[in-house]
Amino acid sequence: MQDTKQLVTIKGTRDGLTLVIDDSCSFEDALKELENKLSTNRPNKDEPVVPVTIKVGNRYIEDKHKERIRHVIMDQKRFAIQSFESDVILKESAYDLLKDSEVKIVHRIVRSGQVLEETGDLLLIGDVNPGGKVVSTGNIYIMGNLQGVAHAGSDGDAEAVIAASYMNPSQLRIADYISRAPDYDSDGVYMECGYIDEEQDKIVIDRLQVLSQKRKSLNRFERRIING
The missing domain is CATH 3.30.750 (Transcription Regulator spoIIAA)
Structure with a gap:
């Protein structure tokens, strides 16, 4: 037949x-x-x-x-x-997706005049000194002092977040949003995060624990960082 x-x-x-x-x-x-x-x-x-x-x-x-x-x-x-x-992509495209989804772990101090740039999520174990800058296409987590500039979602990801053990930045940027130092307490804050609040249409600072509710797409590794 x-x-x-x-x-x-x-x-x-x-x-x-x-x-x-x-x-x-x-x-x-x-x-x-x-x-x-x-x-x-x-x-x-x-x-x-x-x-x-x-x-x-x-x-x-x-x-x-x-x-x-x-x-x-x-x-x-x-x-x-x-x-x-299509359910099929090129190996190069799959590699790019993998890079974007990885958490890059960096141990260093970003000093004045230095710029640290990464693709995907960044976990910095160290400080960002005044005049230093960290940039990532994904989220930025700093286990240390953030006193310089942090730019998350640099490729336009408005869902990206910035978190630090001690946050007193000279500037926060997420995608195209910019929030400058006068928005924060002059003495800085501990275990806080910054993200874009759609209702307020600006970057806001909040307790680190709120990220699990605000950004449900965070993976288990990132949730362990946030929740300890």
């Missing part, structure tokens, strides 16, 4: 169409079936453009393949691709 397995499945959703392409067949066979199915499901000219999401499962889809799929779909005029979704 001839195999009649569908290589392309079309599912209607409230947001448009989802096209699921079988990840075990050849790309050419899937593309041919996609073209045939779209030609029989062409919207009427007076209907609005239908957004389409392409899901390819465990298949890595290259840019040249995206272009060919886009050409087939756009040729039907009334379809518009919203996104491509």
